[in-house]
Each structure stands twice: as structure tokens, then as C-alpha cells.
Amino acid sequence: MSQGWSAAVGVGVGVGVGALVAWAWRRSALPPDSWEEVGVVSELVVYPLKSGRPLYVQEAEATEHGFSVGPHRDRSFIVILKEGSLVTGRQKPKLTFVTVKIDGETATFEAEGAEGHAKVNLQMVTQEGEARDADIFGAPVKGVDCGDEVSRWLSEFLYQGRREVRVLYRHPELDRRVARHEEREFPQILDTDKVIYADVSPYHLITESSVEELNTRLEKPVKGNRFRGNIVVRGSKPYDEDDWAYVKIGEVVFRMLRPCDRCSFPTVDPETGTKDPAKEPQQTLKAYRILKSPEKLAKLWATSPLFGTILGIDTCGTVSVGEKVLVKRISRNPKWRYWR
Structure with missing residues (x-):
């Protein structure tokens, strides 16, 4: 040193x-x-969702991409504005309220203070979802769009519907960021x-x-x-x-x-x-x-x-x-x- x-x-x-x-x-x-x-x-x-609520566990698999507990993988979802820029708790502190729970192929998004919830079929998303480009502080990343239901729900929770956000999920066949x-x-x-x-x-x-x-x-x-x-x-x-x-x-x-x-x-x-x-x-x-x-x-x-x-x-x-x-x-x- x-x-x-x-x-x-x-x-x-x-x-x-x-x-x-x-x-x-x-x-x-x-x-x-x-x-x-x-x-x-x-x-x-x-943290299944970047800037979202944590999942505290007693045991986890330490993989090359981060911790994994069953279907929950660390920071495997992100929120972006429709035009592609990243949304984190820095801009929208309420994002820290959002929980992602995965049961089988279904990811459920919910949050304290939000009306209702949104569900995402991960199998359908990974097979049929639209691939999108995004940016994490200068680093280009890719993901598949999780669909309109979670987009509407989260847009309303974070921006009262005044701005549209999209949720991206890491597709196993897309390029992985180094x-x-x-x-x-x-x-x-x-x-x-x-x-x-x-x-x-x-x-x-x-x-x-x-x-x-x-x-x-x-x-x-x-x-x-x-x-x-x-x-x-x-x-x-x-x-x-x-x-x-x-x-x-x-x-x-x-x-x-x-x-x-x-x-x-x-x-x-x-x-x-x-x-x-x-x-x-x-x-x-x-x-x-x-x-x-x-x-x-x-x-x-x-x-x-x-x-x-x-x-x-x-x-x-x-x-x-x-x-x-x-x-x-x-x-x-x-x-x-x-x-x-």
C-alpha cells in the first residue's frame, strides 16, 4: 500500500x-x-429491486453476480423513466418502500402507502418481453420490460401518474455488465x-x-x-x-x-x-x-x-x-x- x-x-x-x-x-x-x-x-x-426494500435472510448463495436466495437475486430489477434514465431512491425516496416478492414465476410489487399491487409473470417477460437499453451512472445496461401493469402501478406511486416509468428485469441471455x-x-x-x-x-x-x-x-x-x-x-x-x-x-x-x-x-x-x-x-x-x-x-x-x-x-x-x-x-x- x-x-x-x-x-x-x-x-x-x-x-x-x-x-x-x-x-x-x-x-x-x-x-x-x-x-x-x-x-x-x-x-x-x-435487494431484488435496485433502491427497493431489502430482503433479510439467514443464508444466501454468493454467486458471481451477487447474492441469490431462491428466485430472488440481488438488484435484478431496475426502474427507469420511459426515455431510459435510471430512477433510484436518490431522486424518488419513496422507491425505498417498494417490495418485490417472487413466488414461482410471479413477481409481486407492493409498497407501503400504495394502492393495490402489481404482478409480473417472469417466464412470459423473459420469453416475450421487449429488450431495452438503460444507463447506470454512465454504464450501459440491458433488460427486458416487465410490462404495462407494473409500469402503471409504479408510475402512479412515484409520480402520481405525471411521468411514466418502466421496470426492467435482467434477462439471463442478455449481455452482463462488467x-x-x-x-x-x-x-x-x-x-x-x-x-x-x-x-x-x-x-x-x-x-x-x-x-x-x-x-x-x-x-x-x-x-x-x-x-x-x-x-x-x-x-x-x-x-x-x-x-x-x-x-x-x-x-x-x-x-x-x-x-x-x-x-x-x-x-x-x-x-x-x-x-x-x-x-x-x-x-x-x-x-x-x-x-x-x-x-x-x-x-x-x-x-x-x-x-x-x-x-x-x-x-x-x-x-x-x-x-x-x-x-x-x-x-x-x-x-x-x-x-x-
Whole structure:
């Protein structure tokens, strides 16, 4: 890890370079490439609809595209405006109220405060649905249109019928989006990394201790669901996840691609469907979790505080709540790089 990155992370999380040195000294008896236990999985979360309500599960299949629980696959549906632009909870916080439940070949869309519900026959959609192009923050994606019933229902719920939205479903035969390279600054992102409709990567990890530490700085504490992690870890030190190059849960091995730079989405309370008027916790995070160096990354993330990590996957398999979380550390593997 470069001196610039190490110092920047140290200042950002309040542990400092000296603490990183102390970590390395305390672990000097361990082989540099050994696994270290840091905590346990406290939550596993699947988001069938991008920006929609979460599905909390006790066990999930970790696939190359993200978590899968039966027919529910992480972020396999998206909402777009008729002209093709993406709709997320950033623009429409009420989208966080929308639940997708799949039974057999039927996906049911419903939401707190919405009138009625909408059903989608997934078999019919995948066989006969119209293929559409869309865009996820500059990355082109494809999907099949889920039809007029869910379009009318969701248009009414989100826009009172004044604008038309369409719901797209990931068709297994359409091209799959490869995780974005961000101008190839992040060598841990490989051409083989795949994703459906998540922003950058199929897995996002947060820790309970980092949320708890953040809450000591806030007038109004927030819940971890503001950050929409797929994997939540209990028992680690605050922001220790910054130092995890690899994460192992059971036989599944994840690879850190880069820290997670935060947009305004955490200001949306998913329990009320509203944005925080004080723009919290984003404003507080900016006070101590903004990257200072290296210069190119600092410029890229000048207004985006870092919180949590985004992961690729090297070994697929089953993960469960309660399993031990093992890691290999960046600070003990000096040749490992977040960026080039």
C-alpha cells in the first residue's frame, strides 16, 4: 500500500499511521498471508429491486453476480423513466418502500402507502418481453420490460401518474455488465468481475462498529440500513474494514475492489421515505471520511466520503448469518494495491 493512500486512510478514520504500524507489530508473529478472525456475519441482505426494500435472510448463495436466495437475486430489477434514465431512491425516496416478492414465476410489487399491487409473470417477460437499453451512472445496461401493469402501478406511486416509468428485469441471455473500472485506477477490479444492476460491484460490506462510531458524532443516530450493505459484520473495530484486502466467510472468498464512495443516498431514511433536511449523515461523514491523497483519487472523491467497502468474489458458495469473518490485511501485504 502506498504511503499516500496509507496516510490518507489513517487520517480519515482517526487511527493514524502510527496505529497501522502498531497493528503490524502486534501481528508480526502471524504469517503475512494468514487469515485473521475479525467478527461474525450479523446480517445478509438481498435487494431484488435496485433502491427497493431489502430482503433479510439467514443464508444466501454468493454467486458471481451477487447474492441469490431462491428466485430472488440481488438488484435484478431496475426502474427507469420511459426515455431510459435510471430512477433510484436518490431522486424518488419513496422507491425505498417498494417490495418485490417472487413466488414461482410471479413477481409481486407492493409498497407501503400504495394502492393495490402489481404482478409480473417472469417466464412470459423473459420469453416475450421487449429488450431495452438503460444507463447506470454512465454504464450501459440491458433488460427486458416487465410490462404495462407494473409500469402503471409504479408510475402512479412515484409520480402520481405525471411521468411514466418502466421496470426492467435482467434477462439471463442478455449481455452482463462488467464492473466499472473507473479509468482503470483500481487494479483489483478484474475483467471477469460481473454485476447485474448494482452501481459498481455485486457485494457491499459494512460493519456495525463503524455505524456505531458514526452515531457518536450525530445528533440523531442512524441505522445501518441507510448504507444498504449486503454483508454486515459484528465484532470488528470501527473502520477496520478499510484494511481488509480479502474477506472469507465459510468457503466463500471476497476480494476488496475499493472503498465505497458515498453519494447522497444515505440521507434517505428508508423507514420514512424522506431525505434528512440537514443532509445527515453525509455532512458529518464529509468532516472525517474524505480522502486526502493520492491526488487523482482525492479529486475523484472530493465530495464523496468513504464508508464501507465494495467487493468482488473469487470463490462462490453459501454464506450464513453467524459465520465467522476472516480477513487478510492490506497493512500486512505491502505489495497489495487499491489503485495504480
